[in-house]
Amino acid sequence: MADFLSWAGVIIGGLSLIVSGVAMWGSWKAQREAAAAQKKIAEIEEKREKEKILSSRQAFLHPELRKTDKGSYRLYLVNSGKAEARNVQVKLDGVPLKDHHAAVKGDEMPTLIGPNGEVSCLLALSLGCTPPFEIEVFWDDDSGKGHVYHGTLTL
Numbered sequence: 001m002a003d004f005l006s007w008a009g010v011i012i013g014g015l016s017l018i019v020s021g022v023a024m025w026g027s028w029k030a031q032r033e034a035a036a037a038q039k040k041i042a043e044i045e046e047k048r049e050k051e052k053i054l055s056s057r058q059a060f061l062h063p064e065l066r067k068t069d070k071g072s073y074r075l076y077l078v079n080s081g082k083a084e085a086r087n088v089q090v091k092l093d094g095v096p097l098k099d100h101h102a103a104v105k106g107d108e109m110p111t112l113i114g115p116n117g118e119v120s121c122l123l124a125l126s127l128g129c130t131p132p133f134e135i136e137v138f139w140d141d142d143s144g145k146g147h148v149y150h151g152t153l154t155l
Contacts, residue, residue, distance in 0.1 A: 033079050056113040057141060059115070063151065064078060065131065072125075074121065075121055079115060081116075082116075084114050084141065084142070087138070088109065090109055104121070130144075
C-alpha cells in the first residue's frame with residue numbers, strides 16, 4: 001500500500017508540473033499577443049498624429065462656377081484646408097486661365113488663398129464659349145508638396 005501511495009504522489013506531482021507548465025505557456029503566449037496588440041495600437045496612433053499634423057499644413061482647393069445676380073459667371077476657388085494655398089495656377093482645357101478665351105482681361109485669379117477662404121474671377125461665357133471645361137488647379141502649401149486638382153467644370 002505504501003508503494004501505491006508513493007506512486008500516486010509521483011503521478012499527482014507530475015500532473016501538477018504538466019498543468020503548471022501549460023498554464024505558464026498560455027500566460028506567456030497571451031502576454032506576447034497583448035504586447036503585439038499594444039505595439040500595433042501605438043503605431044496606429046502615431047500614424048494618426050502624423051496625418052493630423054500633415055492635414056494642418058495642407059490646403060484643399062476645389063473650383064466652383066457660380067452665377068451672379070447680374071447673370072454673369074464667376075470661377076471660385078475654395079480652400080477648405082487649414083493652410084494657405086500659394087502659387088495658385090489654373091488651367092482650363094489645358095490652357096492657362098489668363099490665356100483661355102473665357103478669361104476676362106484685367107480680372108485675374110489671385111495666387112494666394114487663405115485657410116477656409118475663397119477667391120474668384122469673372123468668366124466671359126458666351127454661345128461659343130461655354131462649359132464643360134476641363135480644369136486643373138495647381139498650388140503649394142506648408143506640407144511641402146505640390147498639389148493638383150483635376151476635374152470638369154460645368155454649369
